[in-house]
Amino acid sequence: MSQRTHLGRMLSWSVHLFTASGAVLGTFALIAISTGRLDLAAFLMLTTLVIDGLDGTLARAARVSEHTPQINGRRLDDIVDYLNFVVVPVFFMWGATSVSHPAWLAAPVLASAYGFSREDAKTEDDFFLGFPSYWNILALYLWLLAVSPLVGTIWVGTLSVAVFIPLKYLYPSKVRPIRLRFGLGVGGILWTIALAVCVEWPSAVAPYFLLELSLAYPAWYMWLSFTRGGFARASG
Numbered sequence: 001m002s003q004r005t006h007l008g009r010m011l012s013w014s015v016h017l018f019t020a021s022g023a024v025l026g027t028f029a030l031i032a033i034s035t036g037r038l039d040l041a042a043f044l045m046l047t048t049l050v051i052d053g054l055d056g057t058l059a060r061a062a063r064v065s066e067h068t069p070q071i072n073g074r075r076l077d078d079i080v081d082y083l084n085f086v087v088v089p090v091f092f093m094w095g096a097t098s099v100s101h102p103a104w105l106a107a108p109v110l111a112s113a114y115g116f117s118r119e120d121a122k123t124e125d126d127f128f129l130g131f132p133s134y135w136n137i138l139a140l141y142l143w144l145l146a147v148s149p150l151v152g153t154i155w156v157g158t159l160s161v162a163v164f165i166p167l168k169y170l171y172p173s174k175v176r177p178i179r180l181r182f183g184l185g186v187g188g189i190l191w192t193i194a195l196a197v198c199v200e201w202p203s204a205v206a207p208y209f210l211l212e213l214s215l216a217y218p219a220w221y222m223w224l225s226f227t228r229g230g231f232a233r234a235s236g
Contacts, residue, residue, distance in 0.1 A: 089139035107160035131162035168229030
């Protein structure tokens with residue numbers, strides 16, 4: 001084995017470990033929620049968002065499919081994402097009493113199980129098909145904005161239905177043109193920092209409406225998805 005090939009394999013395994021580390025953080029987030037540390041859980045959830053935003057780009061740069069063909073990176077990513085984007089935030093919403101009854105939390109769990117398992121979850125032109133289970137973002141905003149359980153339940157029910165509606169949502173790490181991908185990346189970093197500040201110092205930033213202003217980024221993402229993606233056309 002050449003030194004270059006050995007280095008490629010080491011880098012590929014490192015990227016897989018980076019992806020899998022998100023599951024470890026998700027586990028710690030569950031423990032934090034169960035002990036009432038929603039603030040710590042929120043930080044861990046934001047960190048897993050950063051990992052998810054980077055691992056795909058790193059995997060393509062390291063050519064993991066070439067150097068570690070025995071590992072299905074997409075499957076690994078889906079496993080970690082289902083934990084961190086569905087199970088952890090659903091448990092977070094329970095801990096934060098964001099819905100009127102825990103039974104409502106079955107909706108995102110079931111809907112996202114369908115969403116993750118469908119063959120066309122990602123379209124050929126690099127969009128997510130149906131609401132891409134960003135339950136972590138919803139959970140954080142319901143908690144930070146102190147939304148009533150009734151309103152939280154409406155959001156959970158609406159977005160659970162949205163999983164089945166064939167709207168195309170941006171795949172941030174594959175958006176074209178590159179300048180838009182870069183803009184989304186920079187915006188995502190600033191948005192994550194803003195939310196972390198809101199979690200750590202909620203009273204201090206409240207007069208500056210930082211939390212409310214941070215909603216501009218997910219609103220931009222949704223606007224781009226609707227204008228650039230729209231409804232998927234049925235094949236055949």
